[in-house]
Amino acid sequence: MNSTSEAKGDSNREFPAIETTLLRIVVVFRIVGAAWLTSLAVLILLTEKPRIDLTQRTVIIWSAIGVAVTWTLVTLVFAYRRSAVLRHWWFLIIDLALAAWVAMTPGLIDTDIFFAGGYPISSPFLFATTRGITATIAPALAVAAASAVGVNAANARALEVLTINFLSPLVVAWGFGTIKTQDGRRREAEEALGVERDKLARADERAEMAAHLHDSVLQTLALIQRRAQENREVTRLARRQERQLRAWLNGGPTLAAGNTLSSALIRAAEEVEDEYDVMVEMSTAGDHELDERTSGLVLAAKEAMTNAARFSGVDRIYVLSETSIGLLRLVVRDQGTGFDPDRVSDDRRGVRESIVGRLERLGGTATIRSKVGDGTEVELEIVVSAE
Amino acid sequence: MSQDIRVFIVDDHHLFRAGVRSELEDIVHIVGDASEVDAAIEMIRERVPDVVLLDVHMPGGGGRTVLDAVAQTHPGVRFLALSVSDSPEDVIAVVRAGARGYVTKTVETAELAEAIGSVAAGEAVFSPKLAGFVLDAFANALPADLDPELDQLSTREKEVMRLIALGHTYKECAGRLDISVKTVERHVSSVLRKLQLSNRHELARWAADRRIV
Numbered sequence: 001m002n003s004t005s006e007a008k009g010d011s012n013r014e015f016p017a018i019e020t021t022l023l024r025i026v027v028v029f030r031i032v033g034a035a036w037l038t039s040l041a042v043l044i045l046l047t048e049k050p051r052i053d054l055t056q057r058t059v060i061i062w063s064a065i066g067v068a069v070t071w072t073l074v075t076l077v078f079a080y081r082r083s084a085v086l087r088h089w090w091f092l093i094i095d096l097a098l099a100a101w102v103a104m105t106p107g108l109i110d111t112d113i114f115f116a117g118g119y120p121i122s123s124p125f126l127f128a129t130t131r132g133i134t135a136t137i138a139p140a141l142a143v144a145a146a147s148a149v150g151v152n153a154a155n156a157r158a159l160e161v162l163t164i165n166f167l168s169p170l171v172v173a174w175g176f177g178t179i180k181t182q183d184g185r186r187r188e189a190e191e192a193l194g195v196e197r198d199k200l201a202r203a204d205e206r207a208e209m210a211a212h213l214h215d216s217v218l219q220t221l222a223l224i225q226r227r228a229q230e231n232r233e234v235t236r237l238a239r240r241q242e243r244q245l246r247a248w249l250n251g252g253p254t255l256a257a258g259n260t261l262s263s264a265l266i267r268a269a270e271e272v273e274d275e276y277d278v279m280v281e282m283s284t285a286g287d288h289e290l291d292e293r294t295s296g297l298v299l300a301a302k303e304a305m306t307n308a309a310r311f312s313g314v315d316r317i318y319v320l321s322e323t324s325i326g327l328l329r330l331v332v333r334d335q336g337t338g339f340d341p342d343r344v345s346d347d348r349r350g351v352r353e354s355i356v357g358r359l360e361r362l363g364g365t366a367t368i369r370s371k372v373g374d375g376t377e378v379e380l381e382i383v384v385s386a387e
Numbered sequence: 388m389s390q391d392i393r394v395f396i397v398d399d400h401h402l403f404r405a406g407v408r409s410e411l412e413d414i415v416h417i418v419g420d421a422s423e424v425d426a427a428i429e430m431i432r433e434r435v436p437d438v439v440l441l442d443v444h445m446p447g448g449g450g451r452t453v454l455d456a457v458a459q460t461h462p463g464v465r466f467l468a469l470s471v472s473d474s475p476e477d478v479i480a481v482v483r484a485g486a487r488g489y490v491t492k493t494v495e496t497a498e499l500a501e502a503i504g505s506v507a508a509g510e511a512v513f514s515p516k517l518a519g520f521v522l523d524a525f526a527n528a529l530p531a532d533l534d535p536e537l538d539q540l541s542t543r544e545k546e547v548m549r550l551i552a553l554g555h556t557y558k559e560c561a562g563r564l565d566i567s568v569k570t571v572e573r574h575v576s577s578v579l580r581k582l583q584l585s586n587r588h589e590l591a592r593w594a595a596d597r598r599i600v
Binding site: 214218219220221222223225226279281282283284285286316318320322323324331333335377 | 403444494495523
């Protein structure tokens with residue numbers, strides 16, 4: 001959040017923190033340079049015998065002092081206000097022109113003392129801070145050339161001044177550039193860390209909410225189901241609510257949403273539970289992918305569950321599906337009224353045929369065991385290719 | 388059921404504790420209840436009930452902490468796990484930690500009372516759900532390097548588990564398999580022992596797989 005507001009701030013406060021720091025270094029360097037220039041210039045005025053016209057020399061020296069001190073103050077004010085003005089090309093060009101002028105003044109008065117000092121070089125430093133290394137080359141060259149002119153021609157230091165004044169801004173620009181890049185990387189890393197932290201916080205929140213819901217809502221739903229034998233509708237609602245909540249708590253697709261035999265069986269059981277207000281106790285040992293044949297098996301199992309729900313007279317149905325190598329075995333059982341398989345009424349025979357017939361078409365077997373008063377058990381088996 | 392079975396209830400949900408208490412009060416002797424792990428351990432050690440009804444999902448380390456702590460000092464106290472969530476890995480975990488059985492919280496009062504009686508008598512209580520979980524856990528083929536004595540179910544044990552998963556009582560199992568109820572109980576106890584002692588890699592992997600689901 002901090003970084004974005006910094007970047008979007010008004011034009012007076014446009015600098016990222018690291019650039020403000022670097023700018024402060026440059027401004028301090030400039031203040032020191034201006035002070036050094038002033039003291040050397042005063043020294044010249046007091047001690048050196050003028051080699052050109054005295055008035056002319058006084059004017060030139062004071063113009064250098066005036067420019068350096070005044071412009072240093074201007075820079076200080078803008079830097080203090082973190083003003084974007086310091087980045088503007090027109091400001092930098094004026095800055096450079098003034099620095100070049102100051103650098104040349106020692107040559108104009110033919111002095112042995114190169115009193116321009118460090119002030120001129122602070123201008124390419126400013127370029128280095130706000131505009132990077134490429135933009136620093138030309139100003140560095142300009143100031144270096146002006147300084148070389150400013151050094152008394154008789155003095156052999158001209159080349160030295162040229163070299164130092166040209167190279168040091170480039171070195172500074174490179175150093176500042178490195179610092180800025182690293183700072184940028186650090187801030188990116190911090191931002192990424194922040195995003196990650198937010199994500200974690202959200203996950204925590206979800207876990208906490210899940211724990212809370214588990215402790216309150218699910219427990220209450222369990223209670224309702226225990227106490228609501230008189231009111232079957234309440235049980236049904238509670239069961240449906242419990243299922244939805246469980247799915248949500250688990251986050252993402254649950255077993256019931258999967259594409260396997262077990263998932264399809266669970267879905268079928270849930271449909272029967274909802275439609276006929278019964279409870280299906282489902283156990284699945286092992287699993288198998290859902291294909292044409294296993295889908296058929298699920299349909300037959302659902303038929304058996306529906307049968308049990310409609311005719312058995314009890315509200316609990318047990319289902320066990322077992323997948324072992326090569327064999328799928330599925331049993332649907334109720335402890336209800338049962339019937340005599342030899343003397344079934346026509347509607348029941350129809351359903352029964354649909355189970356037995358379907359299994360035959362799938363190349364499997366269906367066995368229905370029932371006795372009056374002793375429940376019903378439907379066993380479905382199909383052979384699948386061993387994996 | 389016998390009025391002199393001493394039962395302790397550990398559940399962090401007040402409503403549920405109160406509900407179970409009022410339902411069971413006439414059937415068993417409820418010696419106390421607790422909603423927190425530490426308090427539960429302390430009170431169980433002090434009152435030494437026959438059976439502890441233990442919610443699988445307790446905050447602060449959960450039911451397992453209570454189980455482990457009590458088992459160290461009072462190995463005679465038996466645990467029956469109760470849970471509102473039927474996530475298999477949680478259930479298998481408490482059974483492996485020493486619970487003598489598991490029922491879901493939607494169990495009817497009579498069934499719960501019966502289960503308490505069985506656990507008090509030292510039997511294992513396998514609800515249809517737990518039997519299904521066990522079959523699933525032992526369903527995979529056995530890796531060669533494991534002890535078949537511990538790491539797979541015998542044919543008879545599998546048959547018993549199947550019948551229980553289909554809602555048969557022990558007595559009905561005995562009738563179906565033409566064996567005595569005592570033998571059924573022996574098979575069930577043996578399955579419980581295998582579940583607790585087996586180092587079957589499959590069991591761990593199975594639990595991990597389920598966790599993802």
